Amino acid sequence: MKNGTCWLDTDGERIQAHGGCIINHGGVYYWYGENKALSTRKGRVDFNGFSCYSSGDLNSWKNEGIVLKAVNECGHELNPGNVGERPKVLFNRKTGKFVMLFHLDAADYSYARVGVALADNPLGPFVYETSWRPLGRESRDMFAFVDDDGSAYVVSSADMNSTTLICKLNDSYTAVSGESKAAFTGQFREAHVILKEKGKYYHFSSGCTGWKPNSMLYAISSLPLGDWKLYDNPCSGKDYRKTFYGQTANAFSFKEQQYIMLDHWKPEDLGSSGYSFLPVYIDDDYVEIPWTEEFDP
Numbered sequence: 001m002k003n004g005t006c007w008l009d010t011d012g013e014r015i016q017a018h019g020g021c022i023i024n025h026g027g028v029y030y031w032y033g034e035n036k037a038l039s040t041r042k043g044r045v046d047f048n049g050f051s052c053y054s055s056g057d058l059n060s061w062k063n064e065g066i067v068l069k070a071v072n073e074c075g076h077e078l079n080p081g082n083v084g085e086r087p088k089v090l091f092n093r094k095t096g097k098f099v100m101l102f103h104l105d106a107a108d109y110s111y112a113r114v115g116v117a118l119a120d121n122p123l124g125p126f127v128y129e130t131s132w133r134p135l136g137r138e139s140r141d142m143f144a145f146v147d148d149d150g151s152a153y154v155v156s157s158a159d160m161n162s163t164t165l166i167c168k169l170n171d172s173y174t175a176v177s178g179e180s181k182a183a184f185t186g187q188f189r190e191a192h193v194i195l196k197e198k199g200k201y202y203h204f205s206s207g208c209t210g211w212k213p214n215s216m217l218y219a220i221s222s223l224p225l226g227d228w229k230l231y232d233n234p235c236s237g238k239d240y241r242k243t244f245y246g247q248t249a250n251a252f253s254f255k256e257q258q259y260i261m262l263d264h265w266k267p268e269d270l271g272s273s274g275y276s277f278l279p280v281y282i283d284d285d286y287v288e289i290p291w292t293e294e295f296d297p
């Protein structure tokens, strides 16, 4: 798969899984993301729902349909006039549920909430439950992850994007628990991603420039709610200052190698935005993400 381009599914159609995430469940990979197949007008696409694709090898992706659909009902939070972005699906070992957390917003991004939907199996259908602001604070461009001990966290751009807010979730992963940490105050970071390597937590993010690319930065902490230290731009190669014209979406590991997923936004036709899966090389506090032309697992 050629990095930076919009990949095709097994039917030869463009993969609609932008701002997405990949989980491995029972040996199958599931890729969830924003379905942006509707037409783009003035830099926005009506909310259409979140798609799921499945794969055994991360190379060929089968379209499993829209697993959380928009609701054509005036006043419903999932109505097409609203925004649904960056779905992250967590499997909860205690409850056996698949929990989808996503950025729910109004078209002008003033609603700034986390939406929650639940399913009994990875292909859904996901049932919409509720939305909230973590600890009452704004949440945009969120990310969520499960730690090795089963604790889960949601990471948000809060306070008009100036602060990165990390909140521990409750046991069912459907609400915050009350424990939190504010990081990178005044730094205006978004498109959050966290991965864990050798017991340390690595955070990756972009600056806030809409659909336009900017520099990625990484940060490290010894705990999710610990003291995060910002380091540097991990990207290397042509256009490294612009994150190769991409923006962070998620991370996954495959054959003991960590990868970061990027979206290459095309604001004039968001449904044709491209993807990259790039290797992340970590040596303690040194992190490098080199541009690679192909993702060839």
Ligand code: DGJ
Pocket (backbone or CB within 6 Å): 019, 085, 086, 141, 190, 191, 209, 210, 211, 247
């Ligand atoms: C950048 C965010 O990362 C995207 O998810 C989206 O919200 C755009 N901004 C909208 O301009």
